[in-house]
Amino acid sequence: MSNWKKMILLMVTCFFVINLTACWDNRDLTEMGIATAVGFDQTEGGDIEVTVQLVKPGVIKAKAQGSPEESFWGVSATGQTVFSALRNLVTTVNREIFLAHIELMVIGEELARDGIIDVIDFFEREHESNRRASVIIARGIKAREILAAKSELENIPAMHITSTLENNTAVAKMVNIQFIDLIKCLNAPGYSPAIGVIQHRKREDNPAEKLKIKDLEVEGAAVFKKDQLIGWLDPVETRGLIFARDQVQTGIINTDNPLERGKKVSCEVVRSNGTIDVELKQGKPLLIIEVKAEGRLGEQQGKGDLTTPEMIKKLEEDISKVIEKNVLTTVELLQHKYKSDIFGFSTIVHRKYLDYWNQVEDQWDQIFSQADVKVKASWKMRSSAIIKQPSQAK
Amino acid sequence: MLRKLSRFFQYLKLKHLNDTNNYQEEERIIPDSIEVFKERLERVFYDCSDFSLREITLGDETRVQLIVAFIDGLVDKNLVNNDVLRPLMIDSREADLATHFNQSTALKTLKNDLLTTCDLQEVKSFKQLVTAILAGDSIIYIDGERVGFKAGTRGWERRGIDEPQTEAVVRGPREGFSETLRTNTALLRRKIKNHKLKLEMLTLGEQTNTDICLCYIKDLVHRDILETVRRRLKRIKTDAILESGYIEEFIEDAPFSVFPTVANSEKPDIVAAKILEGRVAILCDGTPFVLTVPHFFIETLLSSEDYYSRPFFSSLVRILRLLALILTTVLPGFYVAMVAFHQDVIPFKLLLTITASREGIPFSVFTETLLMGVTYELLREAGVRMPRPFGQAISIVGALVLGQAAVEAGITSTPVIMVTAITAITSFIIPPLKGTLPIIRLILILVANILGLLGMALIIIIIFIHMSGLRSFGVPYLAPFSPFTGADLKDTLLRYPLWAMWTRPRFLIKNNRNIEDEQYRMKKDIRTKED
Numbered sequence: 001m002s003n004w005k006k007m008i009l010l011m012v013t014c015f016f017v018i019n020l021t022a023c024w025d026n027r028d029l030t031e032m033g034i035a036t037a038v039g040f041d042q043t044e045g046g047d048i049e050v051t052v053q054l055v056k057p058g059v060i061k062a063k064a065q066g067s068p069e070e071s072f073w074g075v076s077a078t079g080q081t082v083f084s085a086l087r088n089l090v091t092t093v094n095r096e097i098f099l100a101h102i103e104l105m106v107i108g109e110e111l112a113r114d115g116i117i118d119v120i121d122f123f124e125r126e127h128e129s130n131r132r133a134s135v136i137i138a139r140g141i142k143a144r145e146i147l148a149a150k151s152e153l154e155n156i157p158a159m160h161i162t163s164t165l166e167n168n169t170a171v172a173k174m175v176n177i178q179f180i181d182l183i184k185c186l187n188a189p190g191y192s193p194a195i196g197v198i199q200h201r202k203r204e205d206n207p208a209e210k211l212k213i214k215d216l217e218v219e220g221a222a223v224f225k226k227d228q229l230i231g232w233l234d235p236v237e238t239r240g241l242i243f244a245r246d247q248v249q250t251g252i253i254n255t256d257n258p259l260e261r262g263k264k265v266s267c268e269v270v271r272s273n274g275t276i277d278v279e280l281k282q283g284k285p286l287l288i289i290e291v292k293a294e295g296r297l298g299e300q301q302g303k304g305d306l307t308t309p310e311m312i313k314k315l316e317e318d319i320s321k322v323i324e325k326n327v328l329t330t331v332e333l334l335q336h337k338y339k340s341d342i343f344g345f346s347t348i349v350h351r352k353y354l355d356y357w358n359q360v361e362d363q364w365d366q367i368f369s370q371a372d373v374k375v376k377a378s379w380k381m382r383s384s385a386i387i388k389q390p391s392q393a394k
Numbered sequence: 395m396l397r398k399l400s401r402f403f404q405y406l407k408l409k410h411l412n413d414t415n416n417y418q419e420e421e422r423i424i425p426d427s428i429e430v431f432k433e434r435l436e437r438v439f440y441d442c443s444d445f446s447l448r449e450i451t452l453g454d455e456t457r458v459q460l461i462v463a464f465i466d467g468l469v470d471k472n473l474v475n476n477d478v479l480r481p482l483m484i485d486s487r488e489a490d491l492a493t494h495f496n497q498s499t500a501l502k503t504l505k506n507d508l509l510t511t512c513d514l515q516e517v518k519s520f521k522q523l524v525t526a527i528l529a530g531d532s533i534i535y536i537d538g539e540r541v542g543f544k545a546g547t548r549g550w551e552r553r554g555i556d557e558p559q560t561e562a563v564v565r566g567p568r569e570g571f572s573e574t575l576r577t578n579t580a581l582l583r584r585k586i587k588n589h590k591l592k593l594e595m596l597t598l599g600e601q602t603n604t605d606i607c608l609c610y611i612k613d614l615v616h617r618d619i620l621e622t623v624r625r626r627l628k629r630i631k632t633d634a635i636l637e638s639g640y641i642e643e644f645i646e647d648a649p650f651s652v653f654p655t656v657a658n659s660e661k662p663d664i665v666a667a668k669i670l671e672g673r674v675a676i677l678c679d680g681t682p683f684v685l686t687v688p689h690f691f692i693e694t695l696l697s698s699e700d701y702y703s704r705p706f707f708s709s710l711v712r713i714l715r716l717l718a719l720i721l722t723t724v725l726p727g728f729y730v731a732m733v734a735f736h737q738d739v740i741p742f743k744l745l746l747t748i749t750a751s752r753e754g755i756p757f758s759v760f761t762e763t764l765l766m767g768v769t770y771e772l773l774r775e776a777g778v779r780m781p782r783p784f785g786q787a788i789s790i791v792g793a794l795v796l797g798q799a800a801v802e803a804g805i806t807s808t809p810v811i812m813v814t815a816i817t818a819i820t821s822f823i824i825p826p827l828k829g830t831l832p833i834i835r836l837i838l839i840l841v842a843n844i845l846g847l848l849g850m851a852l853i854i855i856i857i858f859i860h861m862s863g864l865r866s867f868g869v870p871y872l873a874p875f876s877p878f879t880g881a882d883l884k885d886t887l888l889r890y891p892l893w894a895m896w897t898r899p900r901f902l903i904k905n906n907r908n909i910e911d912e913q914y915r916m917k918k919d920i921r922t923k924e925d
Contacts, residue, residue, distance in 0.1 A: 014852070026734045026843060028758050029749045036742075057750035100738030101745060128738060 033095035036072070037158035039143030040119045041108035043078055048111070048119060050085035051076040051144040052097060053158050060155050071155040074148035082122040100128045104158040105135045105179060106143040106198070112222065112229035117186065124183055131180040134165045137222040137229065139199040141211075146198060151213045164218045165196060172242060172251025172269065173235035175221040186227055189357070190346025190364040194221045194241060197232065225340040225365070233330065240330030243323060243377075244289045244343055246274035252298065255318045258311065263302030267319055269295045270382060278348045280356060285367065287345050289331065291323055291377040297384040307388045316379045323377035331373050339369045422519045428459050428537035435463060438524055444468075445527075450482050456496040459537040468530035470549025477511040478532055478545055500536050504543070509534070513546025528603065552577070558660035558682065560825065565702045570660045575605050575679035578662075582609060582675070585666035590614075596627065599635040606641070607677040609665075614672040614903055622867050623674045623687060638678040638685050645676075645687070647865050652830045655866035657689040664698045672902035688866035688902065690873055692886050694826040695719065700889050708889040715823055716887060722820035723831055726763050727838030727850050729813045733759040735846030751807040760843035762806050766814040767839065769795055771832060774818070873901045 039051040052075055059071040075092055079085030089097060105123070107116055123129045138146050151160040165176040175196045177185075185193040201217040221233040221241060233241060242248050250269050257263040272293040279286045297315075300306060306315060334340055346364055350357045360367050425431050432447070439445035444467050450460040462478060486508055495503055505514065517523050523533050523542050530548035555577070558570030571578045579593050594608040606627065610620060626645040635641060642656045643649065659665050660682050665675050668686040676685040695715045700708035732740055733748060740748065755762060773792040780788055796814065800806045821831060834857065841849035864871035874882030879900050884890040 026846070027737075029733055029737060029745075029752050030755070032737065032749075034745065034749065055746060055749075057746050058753035060746060061750035061753075098737065101742045103742065130738075 027096070031095055032098040033093055034098050034101055036101060036156050037104040037106065037147055037161075038099070038102055038123075039106035039108070039138070039147045040082070040111050040116075041143050042111040042114060047078045047080055048082055048085055049076055049078045049144065050082055050089070051106075051147045052086070052089060052093075053147045053156070054093065054097070055156055063155060070150070072157060074144070076144050082119050086122075098128070099123075099126065100130055102130045102133045103162045105133050106138050106146050107135065107195075108138050108143040109140060109229065112137050112195075112224075115227045116224075116229075117227040120179070120183065120186075123179065129179075131178070131183075133179045134162050134196070135177050135179055135182050136161065136165065136196045136198050136218070139197045139222070139232065141198075141200060141216075145211050146216065149211045149213045149216065157213055160213050161198065161218065168196075168218075170250055171235075172239050172248045174219050174238060175242065175247075185344075188344065188347050189350050189361065190341055190368075191344045192224045192226060192340045192342050194223055194233070194342040196220075197222050223334065223338050223340055223342060225338065230340060231338050233333070236326065237330045237333060240326040240328075241342065242274075243272065243291050243293075243327050244274050244276055244331070246272070248272040248274070248293070253295070253319055253322055255315070255322050257300065257302040257304065257306075258314050258318065259304030259306065260302030265297065265301065265306065265315065266299040267295045267315070267379075267381070268298040269293055271295075276343055276345060276348065278345050278352060280353050283356075285345075285349060285356075285371045287331070287343075287368075287371050287373045289327055289343075289373070289375045291327065291375075292380075293319075293323065293377065294380040294382055295319075296382045300390050303390060303392060305389045307384050312381050316381050319379040319381075320377045323379065324375050327377065328373065328375045331375065335369045335371070335373070339365045341365065341368045345371075422521050424518065424520045424523065424535070424540050424542055426538050426540050428461060428535070431535055432461060434520070435461070435524075439527075448479070450479075452482060452486055452500070453495050458495075458497060458500045461535040462532055463527055463535075464532040464547065465527055465530065468528075468550050469532055469547040473511070473547040473549060474532055478509060478534065478547065481508045481510050482534075497538055501539055501541065504534070504536065509543070509545060511545040511547065515544045517542050517544045525603070529605075548576075555581070561659065561661050561664070561698075563697075563699045563702075566699055567661070567663045569662060571662060571665075571677075571682035571684055573680050573682060575607055575677055578677050578682070578684065579607055579609070581662040582666055582669070582677075585662055586611070586669065591669070594624075598627065598630050598641070599632060601633040602635055604635040605679040606635070607679075609669060609675040609677060611669055611672070614670065614898070615674060616672060616903060619672075619688060619867050619869070619902070620674055623676070627676070635678060637681045638676065638683045641676060641678060642685055647867065651860065651864060652833050653691070653861060653864060653871065654826065654830065655687075655689050655864060655871060657686045657693055657826065658683045659686065660684070661698065667698065667701070671899055688869040689871075690866070690869070690901075691861060691871050692873075692875070694824055695887075696885075701892070705889050705891045709887070712887050712889060718820035718823040719827070719831075722817050722824070723834055724838060724850065724854075725817050725820075726767055726813055726835060727842035728847075729809070730760050730763050730839055731842035731846040731850055734843060748807075748809055751809055754804055755807050756804070757806075758843075759810070760839065762810050763813065763839055766796065766800075766806055766810050767817070767835070770814050770818050869901045874899075 033052075033054045034057070035052045036055055037053040039053075041049040041051070043049050054073045054075060056069075056071050056073060059067060059069050062069070063071055075089060077085050077088035077092065079088050086097065102123075107119065111119065123131075146161075147157070149157055151157040154160040154163075165174065168174040168176050175194050177193065177195050182193055182195070185191050196218060197220045198216055198218050199220075201215050219235050219238075221238045222229055223231045223233060239248070239251065248269055249272070251272075253267050253269065254264050255267070257265045272291060274289065274291045277288040277290070279288060297306060305311065331343070334342060341364065345368060346357075349360075349364075425434065428449075432449075435447065442465075444465050446464055446466050448462045450462060452458045452460055460482065462474075462482070464474060482504075505516070517526065517533070518541050523535075523544065526533055526544040530550065532545045532547045534543040534545060536542075552574050553572050555569045555572055557568040561570075569581065571581060583591060583593075588611065590612040592608075592610055592612050596606050596608065597603050598606050608623065608627070623645070627641070630641070630644045632640065632644065638658060642654075642658070645656065647655045657668070659668075665684045665686060669675050673686045673688060676687070678685075695712055697711075700712065733752075737745060752759070757765065773788065773796065776788050777785075777792075794800075796811060801808055801811065817835070821828070824831070834853075838850055838853055841853050845852065862870070862872050862876050870877060873879065874886065881897055882900050884895050885899075
């Protein structure tokens with residue numbers, strides 16, 4: 001190849017490399033409004049109201065020196081679609097809204113009952129969005145109000161809520177689902193999502209006072225059928241769900257003290273491994289949930305030495321039963337009350353028994369609600385922390 | 395036909411050279427009459443106030459006239475007095491010259507009996523005599539002879555051997571080269587006490603007649619490399635060689651590349667080590683900087699101290715230097731690209747910090763980075779050029795300009811100052827590339843502002859392509875990484891223990907054994923004959 005040809009080739013390559021890139025525009029940070037959270041509500045007219053929580057970085061810096069100003073700004077706009085609502089924000093916000101750092105997506109209850117598929121499309125399509133944002137449902141409250149609530153500890157309220165969601169590993173009573181997982185779940189056949197819930201802490205609410213994050217709590221889960229909200233799980237039921245989904249990292253399980261009636265023993269989960277499986281027996285699916293957990297004795301009420309081999313065995317059996325019962329209650333609730341497969345059994349059937357799946361795809365919810373369930377849990381007691389017997393008042 | 399034509403042109407060229415030469419053919423011969431000799435010498439050194447000429451008459455019965463000539467200031471006057479003039483004028487009276495001294499034996503007597511200088515040579519051409527005078531030797535001419543003597547009496551004011559300011563070490567020899575060629579060769583010879591260390595002399599610069607010394611170890615140097623160096627040196631046609639940088643520019647492989655393909659050093663131990671690796675050193679009179687070729691890119695990351703301290707620490711330091719090289723090259727560009735294009739990749743909390751510090755800054759991040767970068771370069775240049783007494787003023791003002799004041803005035807943001815500071819500190823870690831990195835850094839900042847990380851990747855790829863195409867005296871610049879030579883990795887980023895480095899660099903020394911070298915030479919001779 002001659003030098004000229006090489007030069008031309010190089011120039012052509014450069015031309016394409018330069019022109020075929022997506023991120024072309026050079027923007028200054030100070031021209032962007034960084035959004036940390038976005039919320040969706042349904043207006044009475046049926047439009048979508050989008051709320052964006054914008055950060056004021058300058059104020060955050062000034063706050064360190066004791067400025068009383070709010071370090072965020074929750075601003076809303078309405079539109080027929082999410083995109084148009086976001087564009088309508090421009091009438092109020094002078095800066096271009098930067099969505100790549102969204103940490104939290106709050107979906108209002110009313111909107112969720114109508115179906116969420118229409119609001120998530122924009123964020124799925126947009127190249128500049130954070131697919132790792134946490135998704136949460138606002139129960140009995142507007143997403144707009146949540147995004148305007150002030151935090152006691154954090155400068156940015158969205159960070160407060162996301163870190164609460166991330167800490168769910170410590171209690172195992174709530175669901176933390178990221179946007180990308182939500183999309184995956186919605187696209188999987190027969191699989192319905194379960195999303196974390198944020199709600200009022202005190203049931204009697206005081207409309208005169210401005211809502212603060214301290215009045216809210218993140219607990220439980222919202223049950224969906226396809227993309228529509230159909231009901232709720234309480235915290236304990238949620239734990240049954242996440243045991244089966246293998247999302248438990250740590251948590252506290254209480255059981256009776258076998259040596260003293262009426263007293264409780266708390267065990268901390270150190271490791272948990274939950275698997276779900278489906279077996280087809282005589283044309284009927286059998287749903288199998290197996291939980292293998294390990295943990296340690298965290299607290300003991302009442303007297304008695306629980307560290308003898310017999311007692312350990314007894315405790316292990318008791319706790320296994322607690323977990324089993326917990327999981328079974330959740331499964332039965334979903335089977336009979338909601339008829340929604342939020343565990344993902346459908347994906348296993350689809351993978352394992354494709355022919356069968358093709359037959360039952362349309363009536364999967366029905367089949368799920370009538371299927372037999374087998375729950376097996378095992379608990380391994382690892383230690384009793386740094387003491388064996390409790391102290392006794394002598 | 396072509397051959398005849400080319401010979402004809404060569405003849406014309408030579409003839410032209412001959413004609414323009416200062417000395418005509420007849421002028422090369424030393425005249426046999428003292429009057430003619432003196433007149434011609436005085437004509438050559440007309441208006442040279444430092445030229446000294448002494449006429450001496452020797453002998454009692456047969457009187458022989460002599461001329462001693464030298465340049466004042468270039469000779470050691472004690473040497474001339476004691477070893478040349480004193481034997482001729484005083485000691486000769488005590489010697490019994492009467493019996494056998496006459497015109498015909500004067501030359502022999504002078505050479506064997508009288509002159510006590512250790513360095514005495516017979517010179518048969520007038521031009522050489524003139525060169526000898528200019529080099530600081532004294533010449534002695536005897537009436538009626540067609541030869542003269544050249545006595546080594548060089549001695550002038552010179553700087554002693556100091557610790558070099560550019561290549562400071564914690565451990566290792568502290569001596570550095572000086573401006574005198576002979577001192578420098580002696581320093582090298584003291585490091586390598588081996589008769590195979592060859593010191594070839596040649597003179598370059600038509601006006602300056604600068605002495606150049608080619609230094610190598612005969613059995614280690616690759617013949618092709620040595621030949622290339624000789625050929626390129628001989629091709630130099632210039633008026634002046636004032637510093638080895640002049641030579642570097644004439645002999646380097648890629649004059650249009652920002653990367654240097656010739657290395658230089660001020661320290662005899664470094665040059666000796668490079669010679670021992672099979673490189674050729676070029677010493678130039680009048681400068682302490684000695685060139686070594688071929689030069690690899692990896693050499694810029696190495697230091698002589700790596701070999702004097704233990705291998706673990708040396709390896710760590712080399713990796714740190716690589717890190718410094720990367721930081722000082724890409725950091726400002728990377729910052730610009732990140733802040734101007736890829737805000738979504740910056741961790742959220744860091745983004746908040748950067749945004750907070752950028753609030754209210756009137757310039758774009760590119761302008762800001764460029765501004766600070768240029769300010770730093772100006773300060774650095776001022777630091778090098780300024781007269782010493784101004785040092786304090788510069789450093790105070792510099793700290794203000796590049797520091798708190800700039801931030802408080804709202805001209806720049808703190809991250810940019812951090813970036814500039816890190817770039818500045820790391821740039822001092824790799825001195826051999828001090829002329830290369832600022833240019834690349836600037837290009838990267840520019841392209842980062844236009845195309846973001848993509849543009850930077852593009853430029854870095856182009857730079858790598860360019861570097862892999864470079865050669866230094868026939869040796870690939872990126873050796874031993876590209877082309878990859880596993881055996882030579884022992885002395886790159888990791889410095890193996892010295893006892894594990896038992897082969898010589900492959901690219902410099904193709905044949906480690908002398909016999910093979912001999913065969914190679916013979917084959918080559920046969921081939922050239924066939925040609």
